[in-house]
Amino acid sequence: MLPPDGLISLTPQGLYCRAADVWIDPWRPVSRALITHGHADHARPGCGTYWAIGAGAGILRKRLGQGIELHSLDYGEALQIGDAQVSFHSAGHVLGSAQIRLEAGGESWLVTGDFKRDADLSCAAFEPVRADVLISEATFGLPIYRWSPGAQVAAEIRTWWQSCPQRPSVLFCYAFGKAQRILAELHALGVEQEVLLHGAVAALIEPYRQQGIALVPTRPLSALSRDEPLAGRLVLAPPAAQASAWMKRLRGAQTAFASGWMAVRGARRRRGCESGFVLSDHADWPALVATARQSGARQVYVTHGQSDVLARYLREVEGIAAEPLQGGGLAERGNPDGEVGREATADDTGETGAAIPGDITIGEATAGDTTEPGAEPAEPEGAAGLINVGLINADPIHADPIHGGEPREALP
Ligand SMILES: [Zn+2]
Ligand SMILES: [Zn+2]
Numbered sequence: 001m002l003p004p005d006g007l008i009s010l011t012p013q014g015l016y017c018r019a020a021d022v023w024i025d026p027w028r029p030v031s032r033a034l035i036t037h038g039h040a041d042h043a044r045p046g047c048g049t050y051w052a053i054g055a056g057a058g059i060l061r062k063r064l065g066q067g068i069e070l071h072s073l074d075y076g077e078a079l080q081i082g083d084a085q086v087s088f089h090s091a092g093h094v095l096g097s098a099q100i101r102l103e104a105g106g107e108s109w110l111v112t113g114d115f116k117r118d119a120d121l122s123c124a125a126f127e128p129v130r131a132d133v134l135i136s137e138a139t140f141g142l143p144i145y146r147w148s149p150g151a152q153v154a155a156e157i158r159t160w161w162q163s164c165p166q167r168p169s170v171l172f173c174y175a176f177g178k179a180q181r182i183l184a185e186l187h188a189l190g191v192e193q194e195v196l197l198h199g200a201v202a203a204l205i206e207p208y209r210q211q212g213i214a215l216v217p218t219r220p221l222s223a224l225s226r227d228e229p230l231a232g233r234l235v236l237a238p239p240a241a242q243a244s245a246w247m248k249r250l251r252g253a254q255t256a257f258a259s260g261w262m263a264v265r266g267a268r269r270r271r272g273c274e275s276g277f278v279l280s281d282h283a284d285w286p287a288l289v290a291t292a293r294q295s296g297a298r299q300v301y302v303t304h305g306q307s308d309v310l311a312r313y314l315r316e317v318e319g320i321a322a323e324p325l326q327g328g329g330l331a332e333r334g335n336p337d338g339e340v341g342r343e344a345t346a347d348d349t350g351e352t353g354a355a356i357p358g359d360i361t362i363g364e365a366t367a368g369d370t371t372e373p374g375a376e377p378a379e380p381e382g383a384a385g386l387i388n389v390g391l392i393n394a395d396p397i398h399a400d401p402i403h404g405g406e407p408r409e410a411l412p
Helices: 054-064 150-162 178-188 206-210 239-243 245-250 265-271 285-295 307-318 340-345
Strands: 009-011 014-017 022-024 032-034 049-053 069-073 079-081 084-090 098-104 107-111 133-137 169-172 195-197 218-220 234-237 254-258 275-277 299-303 321-324 386-388 391-394 396-398
Touching: 049 054, 049 084, 054 069, 054 206, 133 285, 150 169, 150 178, 150 254, 150 275, 169 239, 178 195, 178 234, 234 239, 239 245, 265 275, 285 307, 299 307, 307 321
Parallel strands: 022 032, 032 049, 049 069, 107 133, 133 299, 169 234, 169 254, 195 218, 195 234, 254 275, 299 321
Antiparallel strands: 009 014, 014 022, 079 084, 084 098, 098 107, 386 396
């Protein structure tokens, strides 16, 4: 639990800073909200005033309404709100994503929001930030999660697509962030062919191009005449489209899913796709640990995902005071890669059935863990079960099936 007299406390609306009288990513409408990024489990409609990074403003207005009262900020800009100094720092998660730092009364707190440290051509790079107290996500907070570089995964995607000229290739990926990251990586690989988009993805392309993010040429699938052949074409679509009537036009296509959860065998099976590409916009295990360490924080609170496991590791191995932070909407924020809700806000049906790691037995998982991309750690069926992390002794720890995961970075 957060201390009631700390700079940030937990209220029924979410994380609250009394000194500034603001909430951070509130899950209910409040008067004043600092928003880490535009994913639906972080940016909700109905608040009085919003503060967010300007690069993501186009996305935010598309999702929350053009008429919202929004203060657009730059990364690193110093703000005085009430009695607190507030600054937003790049989280490397999606376009316009931020970590939020608050300082008052001689104490500083940092809320990571969703973050990753892997290179991503579609958004600003993660910035390490120091603070006395850190509130970190842990969507992919198990040692089995270690990501390969996005450029490498994009090259695998290109090979998968281009080696199938006789059929369309449909790649399912989250409509905000993941899809644009793939389009940017394909562009960097020199791909010049047009990529076709589901409407939910197409709707979020313009804010990226307006921010100067280079993407391959794109066109909505719906803009093609019905008799235009689709063999050999790459199509990006949100996960929710997989079981929808929209797929009729793509009958016979090869399919794949791109997500951090594709590192887990059971998740692939449940997706029912032929292929899985392990690509996440969240921090992977080494990145989570590095971020806690580099923050210099004396106290870490862990939210989302495998918060128990990471908190325990930080305490027992890193010697940092750390504990899971649960409660209210923090637990609701439990979608793999965190994008489920936001898909529902787009022009497709919502995705359900988050793929969750269940009972992972560690001793074995560490073997499958050394891992080429796409290796398959032992993974059981079913919802959150018991996780046994050998690294941390063999106590069963309740898994909190929440978000998705992310990248690593070399430590000094
Ligand atoms: Zn997110
Ligand atoms: Zn999230």
